[in-house]
Amino acid sequence: MNFRHVLESDYIPVIIVIDDWWGGRHMADMLPKSFFQHFQETSFIAEQDNVIIGFLIGFVSQTYPTESYIHFIGVHPDHRKDGIAKYLYQMFFDKVQEKGCKIVRCVTSPVNKTSIAFHTRIGFQIVKGTSEVDGVPVTVDYDGKGQDRVLFVKELLR
Secondary structure: OEEEEOOHHHHHHHHOOHHHHOOOOOOHHHOOHHHHHHOHHHOEEEEEOOEEEEEEEEEEOOOOOOEEEEEEEEEOHHHOOOOHHHHHHHHHHHHHHHOOOOEEEEEEOOOOHHHHHHHHHOOOEEOOOOEEEOOEEEEOOOOOOOOOEEEEEEEOOO
């Protein structure tokens, strides 16, 4: 398995599999090509036999320079539980710490129970929301009307 920084040329191979990796949920619109152009230093690819099996897209906040944000992560369903996501996250944590970040933030949908469990397992805390869904704090209308989200934060320790 090979881990490397994302390239602009990775956009099409990622975007053509992303909806399948999410069980048919339409996710492709959430990942524009500009992320593959402008956040290469803080975004990563996992590949096996020259085939992408995982990716993480993240960046350092321009508004809050000691904070970073993971916008999207995906791992091929056949490779989940292989530690790929955890390794991609660690690569991101290491890179943004080099850049002076102390905080990492990310967001998921309340229906994505696997994501919620994963993030809490690797040390993210759920940010107090404005409501609850199945006992999980959510921020109502975070991504627009009816688009409630679970917000996470993780403090990076040296």
